[in-house]
Amino acid sequence: xxxxxxxxxxxxxxxxxxxxxxxxxxxxxxxxxxxxxxxxxxxxxxxxxxxxxxxxxxxxxxxxxxxxxxxxxxxxxxxxxxxxxxxxxxxxxxxxxxxxxxxxxxxxxxxxxxxxxxxxxxxxxxxxxxxxxxxxxxxxxxxxxxxxxxxxxxxxxxxxxxxxxxxxxxxxxxxxxxxxxxxxxxxxxxxxxxxxxxxxxxxxxxxxxxxxxxxxxxxxxxxxxxxxxxxxxxxxxxxxxxxxxxxxxxxxxxxxxxxxxxxxxxxxxxxxxxxxxxxxxxxxxxxxxxxxxxxxxxxxxxxxxxxxxxxxxxxxxxxxx
Amino acid sequence: xxxxxxxxxxxxxxxxxxxxxxxxxxxxxxxxxxxxxxxxxxxxxxxxxxxxxxxxxxxxxxxxxxxxxxxxxxxxxxxxxxxxxxxxxxxxxxxxxxxxxxxxxxxxxxxxxxxxxxxxxxxxxxxxxxxxxxxxxxxxxxxxxxxxxxxxxxxxxxxxxxxxxxxxxxxxxxxxxxxxxxxxxxxxxxxxxxxxxxxxxxxxxxxxxxxxxxxxxxxxxxxxxxxxxxxxxxxxxxxxxxxxxxxxxxxxxxxxxxxxxxxxxxxxxxxxxxxxxxxxxxxxxxxxxxxxxxxxxxxxxxxxxxxxxxxxxxxx
Numbered sequence: 001x002x003x004x005x006x007x008x009x010x011x012x013x014x015x016x017x018x019x020x021x022x023x024x025x026x027x028x029x030x031x032x033x034x035x036x037x038x039x040x041x042x043x044x045x046x047x048x049x050x051x052x053x054x055x056x057x058x059x060x061x062x063x064x065x066x067x068x069x070x071x072x073x074x075x076x077x078x079x080x081x082x083x084x085x086x087x088x089x090x091x092x093x094x095x096x097x098x099x100x101x102x103x104x105x106x107x108x109x110x111x112x113x114x115x116x117x118x119x120x121x122x123x124x125x126x127x128x129x130x131x132x133x134x135x136x137x138x139x140x141x142x143x144x145x146x147x148x149x150x151x152x153x154x155x156x157x158x159x160x161x162x163x164x165x166x167x168x169x170x171x172x173x174x175x176x177x178x179x180x181x182x183x184x185x186x187x188x189x190x191x192x193x194x195x196x197x198x199x200x201x202x203x204x205x206x207x208x209x210x211x212x213x214x215x216x217x218x219x220x221x222x223x224x225x226x227x228x229x230x231x232x233x234x235x236x237x238x239x240x241x242x243x244x245x246x247x248x249x250x251x252x253x254x255x256x257x258x259x260x261x262x263x264x265x266x267x268x269x270x271x272x273x274x275x276x277x278x279x280x281x282x283x284x285x286x287x288x289x290x291x292x293x294x295x296x297x298x299x300x301x302x303x304x305x306x307x308x309x310x311x312x313x314x315x316x317x318x319x320x321x
Numbered sequence: 322x323x324x325x326x327x328x329x330x331x332x333x334x335x336x337x338x339x340x341x342x343x344x345x346x347x348x349x350x351x352x353x354x355x356x357x358x359x360x361x362x363x364x365x366x367x368x369x370x371x372x373x374x375x376x377x378x379x380x381x382x383x384x385x386x387x388x389x390x391x392x393x394x395x396x397x398x399x400x401x402x403x404x405x406x407x408x409x410x411x412x413x414x415x416x417x418x419x420x421x422x423x424x425x426x427x428x429x430x431x432x433x434x435x436x437x438x439x440x441x442x443x444x445x446x447x448x449x450x451x452x453x454x455x456x457x458x459x460x461x462x463x464x465x466x467x468x469x470x471x472x473x474x475x476x477x478x479x480x481x482x483x484x485x486x487x488x489x490x491x492x493x494x495x496x497x498x499x500x501x502x503x504x505x506x507x508x509x510x511x512x513x514x515x516x517x518x519x520x521x522x523x524x525x526x527x528x529x530x531x532x533x534x535x536x537x538x539x540x541x542x543x544x545x546x547x548x549x550x551x552x553x554x555x556x557x558x559x560x561x562x563x564x565x566x567x568x569x570x571x572x573x574x575x576x577x578x579x580x581x582x583x584x585x586x587x588x589x590x591x592x593x594x595x596x597x598x599x600x601x602x603x604x605x606x607x608x609x610x611x612x613x614x615x616x617x618x619x620x621x622x623x624x625x626x627x628x629x630x631x632x633x634x635x636x637x
Contacts, residue, residue, distance in 0.1 A: 043503035043506075155592055156370075185369040186575055186576075187589045189574070190575075215576030215577055239581065242579055242580055243579075252505070253505065256504055257578050258534055259533035270505060270512065271505040
């Protein structure tokens with residue numbers, strides 16, 4: 001097993017909202033390893049975007065870290081002075097956002113912005129050469145023309161490629177992509193997945209992909225963490241997660257995706273019920289009220305994190321190693 | 322049996338230029354669209370952004386003027402605005418952005434009863450009517466007193482359906498009915514739509530780029546590319562064996578939730594061209610893996626292949 005580039009240890013994050021604190025992340029522990037694509041999968045409100053923001057320390061002003069750490073090369077990036085955080089952000093840990101239009105400044109050309117990312121490098125000629133090479137690497141056909149264009153002149157797919165190029169400009173160790181294909185059409189989505197997969201092979205670092213789209217996870221990731229109500233409920237290799245899910249939530253989520261069913265096979269399975277209110281998170285298993293298999297113990301005590309022989313983990317009373 | 326909807330050779334052109342300088346040149350958006358829907362049928366209209374799906378839906382409802390061809394609804398020709406106005410109570414539109422489609426200042430109960438007022442139909446007891454309509458879509462009666470911003474995405478979607486169903490339409494056009502919803506909520510909305518179809522004999526025209534969704538709900542499928550229908554047929558047949566190279570690559574590009582079925586290479590490269598620079602001949606030839614010389618010069622016609630299938634390709 002390769003060493004962890006980044007370790008998330010017992011991380012809890014709360015947001016100050018009307019009526020108290022919303023506990024968006026609750027004791028999350030997760031390793032990000034070099035050379036892998038880690039998928040973080042879950043539905044709205046499960047905390048996956050908060051986790052992504054914590055990985056690059058871009059949590060909102062109303063967020064409060066109540067426990068734990070995000071360690072990058074051994075140091076807790078959440079506790080570093082602002083100046084040091086800035087030095088890590090973008091250079092060592094970079095992010096690709098869902099909406100590439102918002103990731104770029106609309107009044108500067110792509111070239112000017114790619115140049116800005118390299119402000120530490122003195123030679124203008126080198127900076128331009130590197131920007132061109134990076135745009136070509138992400139599959140932009142006419143890279144020289146793209147450098148002269150403004151963000152609105154690019155199509156959605158091209159903008160997302162340019163945003164990936166921008167994030168890779170400083171050769172970061174960790175690339176965090178939050179819903180990188182959600183705004184794209186299916187043919188562009190396939191191309192961006194293909195691009196990220198190709199990048200993985202010649203990029204030494206790790207790619208973290210956060211998405212609710214099960215198809216994207218299955219196509220792209222090596223390892224998957226499934227989140228529910230602010231917790232990682234299951235974690236394992238992508239094949240195990242999709243073919244032998246152990247947590248009832250993972251199994252239910254995969255079952256209700258119409259893409260997993262044959263045509264016209266009657267009503268889709270549903271999960272029923274709603275997410276718990278995270279202002280008052282349940283003490284016991286958060287999924288128990290919606291779980292078809294829940295028993296008395298599930299409603300009374302917090303489930304243990306069971307580690308299976310293949311390394312898969314599940315936070316469930318009903319799973320035995 | 323009279324078809325519910327007949328679209329024959331419909332084209333839409335839009336003038337170039339705007340405001341004080343309306344152009345004399347026109348831009349072709351849709352051409353030669355021919356399809357029919359039977360009562361109770363669900364037709365899935367798929368294609369990438371910019372393929373003309375939404376323009377076609379708007380044309381069917383008279384929200385976009387057509388430049389050629391004919392439209393018929395339950396056998397009646399639709400040519401003048403008054404014709405479209407007459408069929409409007411029998412058709413309904415579910416908008417892509419469910420929250421934005423509801424007036425932020427109107428309570429849910431009033432919003433679902435508004436179609437009666439608009440069409441001058443007796444609504445009876447508004448409270449009872451709102452309660453019944455909300456019950457149809459599985460929402461509790463207390464939702465009636467809420468404002469749209471107090472609803473979740475799934476609830477707003479259900480309110481949109483309740484409003485669409487108010488006047489008991491024969492045809493519901495649903496533009497991306499589950500866009501922005503989580504997988505588990507999407508499943509609930511799709512099940513509800515199927516249940517309403519069975520109980521009320523509704524026909525749905527579902528516009529979506531989510532192929533898995535269309536495969537699950539549609540009896541028939543129509544694939545569009547750059548303003549042309551390129552393939553139509555029964556969903557199971559088209560999904561199992563698509564004939565048009567675009568339909569093939571679109572179906573192959575869909576990410577499947579199974580890591581054992583990963584694709585090694587890309588089914589389709591490049592992007593849909595702009596309608597401002599429509600390729601000559603077959604519009605798909607710039608991305609087509611099997612294009613020949615004649616594809617670059619001659620535009621293929623939609624050919625009927627029997628078994629309800631039709632394809633627009635020289636090479637099929």
